[in-house]
Amino acid sequence: MYLSYILNSKKIALGAIFALFFAFVTSEVSAQDSANAVPEMVVKEVNPEHAEEKFDPAVTILEHIGDAHSWHLWGHTSLHLPVILYTPAGIEIFCSGEFLNEHHESRDYTGKYHTYRNVAEHIKIVGTDGNIDEAASAQIIDLSITKNVAAMLISVAVILLIFISVAGTYKKRANKAPKGLQSWVEPIVIFVRDDIAKPNIGYKYERFMPYLLTVFFFIWVNNLMGLIPIFPGSANVTGNIAVTFVLSVIVLIIVNINGNKYYWGHIFKPDVPWWLLPIMWVVEITSVLSKPFALMIRLFANITAGHIIVLSLISLIFIFKTLAMAPVSIAFVLFMDILELLVGFLQAFIFTMLTALFIGTAIEEHHH
């Protein structure tokens, strides 16, 4: 029943429509691709950098919403982020710029223990024969500071800067009316307290306030940063399944370690005939897991869908290869960006509110 949240989301419906549209465009493009595949392959091999490549929106968009080891700024300028690899032989740290030579072509990098190659942003070990050693590659753990990690760190820095300075203002101006940044922050903090925590958790809300506020502002600020098309933003942090996975695992842990005897009693000893119990256990445990799962998918899908729509609209200019398309694209992108401002807040709110609701049901006292 909790999975219905996913289907209820209008954004998902919108995303589905665009996915269809997108599939249509892609198949058409690939049909054209196969028609003049041979000459293109030749062109690419002669000079892959300067030839006019066939534009494939699917690849471009997936590249933009995915993670990367370097942060593209403009033209050939990128911010090369550090690569940190945990290999069985030891930890390997180097700059991701090592994967490019002076002509911005990709190359292999030989580190302390192995030779590495960047295959579509996955670091693989290259064997002595020049081919990828899949067995050895499977053993390395990529802990690089990727674009998403860097973007997340910037968001965290922004959040810390805002809230620690606001906390300072509160100390200085005790028992006075809020002022400046403080008066911007205070209504939102009170909103989280009075409209999210109190009604859903009840009188024990205070213990969960730090977590709820942190998760709310973490998601919101990352959503907003993702809307900025240039450097400090543009990463798809909250639209990455790894990030939403961690956030929902934390929800799962918080909800279940706070579950009281009524919560667990409801799961393991529901009011059903004894022979139904094993089925109920399966159902209840599925429900326990599906709640955070729904949170994970909802946030990921909403934010990713928004990024895909904006990028698709921009791609229209390159698909039609005409500047006349630009005003149309820009108008639609502007509309989508405004919608995304709302969605960014809404998703932060929904995630926090549902978390509060789950905590509320886990700590609820029953009086039978």
Next chain:
Amino acid sequence: MELVSPSIGLVFWTLVTFLFLLLLLRKFAWKPILGAIHDRERSIETALASAEHAKDEMQRLTNENEQLLKEARAERDKILKEAKELKDQIVNDAKKQAQTEGAKLIETARHEIETQKAAALDEVKNQVATLSLEIAEKILRKQFEDKDKQQALVGDLLKEVKLN
């Protein structure tokens, strides 16, 4: 599938970053902010309550003053009334006394007048008696001055006696 397979690196960094953020914000931001908001709400509540209390106190004092004023007014009225009564009584008493005194004086005066009148009448009676005697003496003297007349008279008297 690339899109929905979480990468370990990002999972690790997200976990570290989020927990780090949570701990830092809890200690340096949420505790002071929520505490300050709570304190402020408390102080506003207290201020409102004490204002209400002051209002009540004010009302009470006003009522008390009014009561006192009313009492003072009543007292004044009472005193005035008493004074008036006293005055009326004094005046009445004085009147009554004067009346009695006057009546008494009049009585004495009348008595005196009666006495004086009686005395005067006595005097007049005495005077009249004396005068009458003198007049009778004078008349008699005149009557009996000649002898003829005395003879006539005796003759008359004798006549009268003979008849009898």
